[in-house]
Amino acid sequence: MTVSIARCARPFAAAAMSLALLATACSTTTDSADGDGDGAATVTLQLQWFKQGQFAGYLAAVDQGFYADHGLNVEIIDGGTDIVPQTVLAQGQADYAIAWVPKALASRESGAGITQVAQVFQRSGxxxxxxxxxxxxxxxxxxxxxxxxxxxxxxxxxxxxxxxxxxxxxxxxxxxxxxxxxxxxxxxxxxxxxxxxxxxxxxxxxxxxxxxxxxxxxxxxxxxxWNAEGVAMLQDAIWANTDRLDDEAYAEQTVKFIAASLQGWAFCRDNVEQCRDITVAAGSTLGASHQMWQVNEVNKLIWPSPDGVGVIDEAAWDRTVEIAKSTTNAEGSTVLTTDPNSEAYTNEYVLQALELLREDGLDVTGEAYVPVEVTLEEGGK
Incomplete structure (x- = not known):
């Protein structure tokens, strides 16, 4: 696989998929009751783009066995230029997805049944x-x-x-x-x-x-x-299937998936070089120094998380929605035309996940976090 210099952006317009597709699509993954033969539930995560430092926490959670510790066998699926992760999720072709909040909310307004269950990036990049x-x-x-x-x-x-x-x-x-x-x-x-x-x-x-x-x-x-200018919008977040959250098994799986994912991000906070190596080994063709930079800079967007990593801050959410509703582009259109409904996000599952991590003694706030120094090489080698 050839991985280009990556973009996390996706055309939100492409998310306006047919409601008929949403209604008839079948999941390509197994439910939490099914597994890989070893008792682990098979779970798929759809990324926004190809594997790179932007997603190092999820890659680390696989590599370090954090998902396996929670009884999950997680397959991480690359994104691409024509892939809208929240649409893949809504159509039942993935169990979870990583997507920017305004883009996912635009998809919800067009009929996608998705709910934000954790906010990984606390700041805009x-x-x-x-x-x-x-x-x-x-x-x-x-x-x-x-x-x-x-x-x-x-x-x-x-x-x-x-x-x-x-x-x-x-x-x-x-x-x-x-x-x-x-x-x-x-x-x-x-x-x-x-x-x-x-x-x-x-x-x-x-x-x-x-x-x-x-x-x-x-x-x-x-x-x-844009963080300093007061107009930052929420970016990388974990999204789940709204209807499936009514199923007890999927809801329990969601807590476990979030917990292991956040444990992966805590690992990358404390082991930047190792997460660089994990990312490169996962298939990225971006250079080692570029990936070191990515993991370090992404850590800055996540840590510290005073309320607990992954918790959705209401003020940041409201700001994102207001900007999405009120700011027009050169063609006069906006991302959103109305406020999202009450199913758009919930902290229910991430708070349960954080409790599991705290019980294991994990630092979930990163209050003492200090970024490392990274030396870039020509071409990111």
Whole structure:
């Protein structure tokens, strides 16, 4: 399998699948009563993209036997450009899925029966990056600039930030459909480009500056962090099938799956190098230094988690919903038209999972978490 420089983004419009498909689709996985012959329940997890450091906690939970300890045999399925994980889940073709909250909520509004059961990323990893000589240190400085974005719903933090700064995205900037790399920024075609802190931003720091013959450094760039601007939206979360949560066996399995997944993320918090190696061994063709960067930066999005890792913060949820409802793109459309109903998320299962982990003495808040130092190599090798 060839794994490209990864994108966690997915077209939320593709999630608007036929209700007939949702009604007739059959699960390709076994229920928790079935197993692999050793008494373990066979469970499938659909990722947003190919295996990389963004998903290291789940890979570690397989590698370290955390799922097996909870009686689960978990198969992790790669995503791709034409795969919408929440739709795969809603159609019964996976037991759980990892998806950004606004995209999954758009799918729910289109009829997908899914419920968020854990919020892994506590902070947004989306940045707007520019060369330092552009002097773009905040959204207000984007006025009159050529601004790149991936579209497909990934632009809503950017658009919300510009709107808050009094900039009309449809007329006050030149919007460019950005490719899933940083070539537009490096070539000068884009003044400010969209990037994930754990991926595309690292691509810049893995590139040789032709003026110096050395790798670019952080001092060569300015970044706009949407967390600091107050318009961050919730990203990687664990989603379950809403109807199946009424089944006691699936509900119990969900608690176990969350517990083992969060144990995997705690392991990656405390064992960054080992999780880098696990990710590379899982099939990623991204370089070792790039994966080390990814795991470290993703840890920063998760830890510390004062309320307990995976707990869905109501204020962050409400902010995400409000931005999804109120911020329009250049075509005048929004992610959501109405508030999600009461089945959109629940902390019921993650709180039970956290209790299991606490009973085992696991640190589920990471209050003393300190990131490691990562040295990137040219090309991420």
């Amino acid at each position: 989306t940045l707007q990056v520019s060369f330092a000589d552009e002097n773009i240190t905040g959204p207000a400085e984007l006025r009159g600039k050529t601004v790149g974005n991936w579209g497909y719903g990934n632009e809503f933090e950017l658009f919300a930030g510009m709107t808050e700064a009094g900039i009309d995205p449809s007329s006050d900037v030149t919007l460019v459909q950005q490719q899933f790399d940083m070539n537009g920024l490096l070539s000068g075609d884009i003044a400010a480009a969209q990037a994930m802190s754990y991926n595309e931003y690292a691509q810049l720091l893995e590139t040789v500056d032709p003026a110096t013959g050395e790798l670019y450094t952080a001092e060569d760039f300015d970044t706009i962090d």
